Amino acid sequence: MLVMSTNPGSVVRIKGELEQDGKSTRFVRVFYTLKAVIKGFKEGCRPFIGLDGCFLKTEYKGQLLSAVGRDANNSFFPIAWAVVEIENKETWNWFMDQLLDALGMDGNAITWISDRQKGLLDVFHNLLPNAEHRFCVRHIYDNFKKKHPGSKLKYLLWEASETYTLIYFEKAMNKIMKVSKEAYEWLDKLPAGQWSKHGFSTNSKCELSSNNMCESWNKHILKARDKPIIFLLETIRRLLMVRFHEKRENGRS
Structure with a gap:
């Protein structure tokens, strides 16, 4: 060619x-x-x-x-x-x-x-x-909201994805648990290192989650x-x- x-x-x-x-x-x-x-x-x-x-x-x-x-x-x-x-x-x-x-x-x-x-x-x-x-967290949320709609859960999901330390991630997940146990269990099945910034490696020098x-x-x-x-x-x-x-x-x- x-x-x-x-x-x-x-x-x-x-x-x-x-x-x-x-x-x-x-x-x-x-x-x-x-x-x-x-x-x-x-x-x-x-x-x-x-x-x-x-x-x-x-x-x-x-x-x-x-x-x-x-x-x-x-x-x-x-x-x-x-x-x-x-x-x-x-x-x-x-x-x-x-x-x-x-x-x-x-x-x-x-x-x-x-x-x-x-x-x-x-x-x-x-x-x-x-x-x-x-x-991609945006894609995760598109699937998440089908069973767990609402602005509160949307906000908390993004809060959990944007955390840079384990302790703040756990705090965000606990907030989700208080709102909906089913929503918490749905997210808990996903490896945290694949959608929350606290679990990302530093090798790529890139924090993108979407x-x-x-x-x-x-x-x-x-x-x-x-x-x-x-x-x-x-x-x-x-x-x-x-x-x-x-x-x-x-x-x-």
């Missing part, structure tokens, strides 16, 4: 499968990242990656899986993206295999955050068993998501070029 010759070191992996006639090949999925992006992540970003998927709006449907970092200025930093047929354990496992290979890093040394997507928890259990994997950077990325590429695959990838590449140029100019000024 042209991108691999003009930006050596970039990684583009395409998966296809034979049609029933045994002669023609049908496109299945593609993984895409640029050498400049990999270099930028390694040299200028925290070891922190958010994972997310969003729907494509073409007649062929599909999902766009993305890995997004956080730069030294606390802005989102796109690392890699892939078009896949569906979001499940098998496609996430394929995406993570390609991502870790492209980065050439130990994934267990990276802190990850996600919305607990379908199949992704199993992928981490099998592929990165020692990695810190945070759960996956807003991936939401920002999905919004940034909104106009690309209704295009055919080749034009989708090219639109994303151009959006990145403009974004990186603007960041560079801002830095110089």
